[in-house]
Amino acid sequence: xxxxxxxxxxxxxxxxxxxxxxxxxxxxxxxxxxxxxxxxxxxxxxxxxxxxxxxxxxxxxxxxxxxxxxxxxxxxxxxxxxxxxxxxxxxxxxxxxxxxxxxxxxxxxxxxxxxxxxxxxxxxxxxxxxxxxxxxxxxxxxxxxxxxxxxxxxxxxxxxxxxxxxxxxxxxxxxxxxxxxxxxxxxxxxxxxxxxxxxxxxxxxxxxxxxxxxxxxxxxxxxxxxxxxxxxxxxxxxxxxxxxxxxxxxxxxxxxxxxxxxxxxxxxxxxxxx
Numbered sequence: 001x002x003x004x005x006x007x008x009x010x011x012x013x014x015x016x017x018x019x020x021x022x023x024x025x026x027x028x029x030x031x032x033x034x035x036x037x038x039x040x041x042x043x044x045x046x047x048x049x050x051x052x053x054x055x056x057x058x059x060x061x062x063x064x065x066x067x068x069x070x071x072x073x074x075x076x077x078x079x080x081x082x083x084x085x086x087x088x089x090x091x092x093x094x095x096x097x098x099x100x101x102x103x104x105x106x107x108x109x110x111x112x113x114x115x116x117x118x119x120x121x122x123x124x125x126x127x128x129x130x131x132x133x134x135x136x137x138x139x140x141x142x143x144x145x146x147x148x149x150x151x152x153x154x155x156x157x158x159x160x161x162x163x164x165x166x167x168x169x170x171x172x173x174x175x176x177x178x179x180x181x182x183x184x185x186x187x188x189x190x191x192x193x194x195x196x197x198x199x200x201x202x203x204x205x206x207x208x209x210x211x212x213x214x215x216x217x218x219x220x221x222x223x224x225x226x227x228x229x230x231x232x233x234x235x236x237x238x239x240x241x242x243x244x245x246x247x248x249x250x251x252x253x254x255x256x257x258x259x260x261x262x263x264x265x266x267x268x269x270x271x272x273x274x
Contacts, residue, residue, distance in 0.1 A: 034109045041105045046098030053090035056097055057175070060182050063145055067153035068171075072160070080175045089176045096183055103134055132197055140189035148185055148241055155237055185238075192227070192246045199253030203260050210258035213250075220250055 049056065061078070068076040080086045099106075107130050161169040202208045213220075228242040 031113060034113050038102075038106050038109045041102045042098055045102035046094050049097040049101060050091065050094035053094045053097075057090065057093055057179070060093075060145075061178070063149040064153040064178070067150040068157045071154055071157045076157070077172055078175050078178065079172050085174070085176050089179050092176075092183075093179055107134070129197060129201060133194060136193040136197060137190035140191070140193035141186040143193075143245065144182070144185045144189050148189070148238065149182070151237060151241065188227075188242060189245075192242065193249060195246060195249045196253035196256055199250075200256040200260065203257030208257065210254050210261055213254045213257060217250070221247065224250070 065076050080089075111127075111130055156171055159169075160171055161167075199208065199213065203210070224243050224246045225239070228239040228246070
């Protein structure tokens with residue numbers, strides 16, 4: 001025979017629902033406030049960068065234009081064929097640069113929202129990843145700027161036919177197309193350079209092991225080659241220039257995960273000995 005507790009001893013389901021709803025509502029309000037702050041910071045950074053958009057564009061243009069001039073012997077002309085094309089290109093560039101400028105503040109808003117739900121040691125482990133992510137992204141963008149763009153200029157300008165008896169074939173790149181190419185390359189390389197960081201984080205929380213990563217190397221190579229073919233111009237040189245660094249970063253990620261496993265094994269052995 002079942003015993004039914006008195007009404008005053010029965011749990012109030014309504015109170016439990018309201019209690020769980022209150023913290024959720026507080027989190028949503030905090031999230032909205034931080035998103036608004038992040039959007040305002042991004043908007044202000046974009047507006048500020050717009051006033052320097054032409055100078056930023058000239059900086060991005062420098063490695064390509066200088067190498068093209070060395071190969072051709074004369075300056076390379078860039079054109080735009082729509083009245084507002086260059087304006088919208090500068091607007092797009094301002095937004096792209098604004099993300100870079102405002103990223104420290106955006107990252108802080110992410111951390112400030114997540115940190116209260118983390119233990120002290122987890123907060124300490126989270127910071128290095130937050131700091132290393134923009135550094136690795138900048139390294140990927142720098143690789144594009146100092147390596148990819150000069151090589152791409154040498155390759156593309158080298159295909160010109162200035163002395164043909166039939167027709168002169170000269171490259172006249174559009175300002176918007178060049179900006180889209182540079183942004184796509186920097187985004188692809190910047191994200192690719194995050195690979196060891198992502199692998200290390202997955203290894204730290206136990207989702208992957210160095211042995212599994214090493215045994216899946218052949219699948220990783222296929223995936224990296226497909227990624228390179230999708231995000232780079234349709235030429236073999238650009239794809240190899242992206243694939244090789246990413247393969248090296250994959251190996252660095254395996255070493256990093258193996259180091260974490262070794263440290264964890266040493267910690268468990270020390271705890272067992274005590």
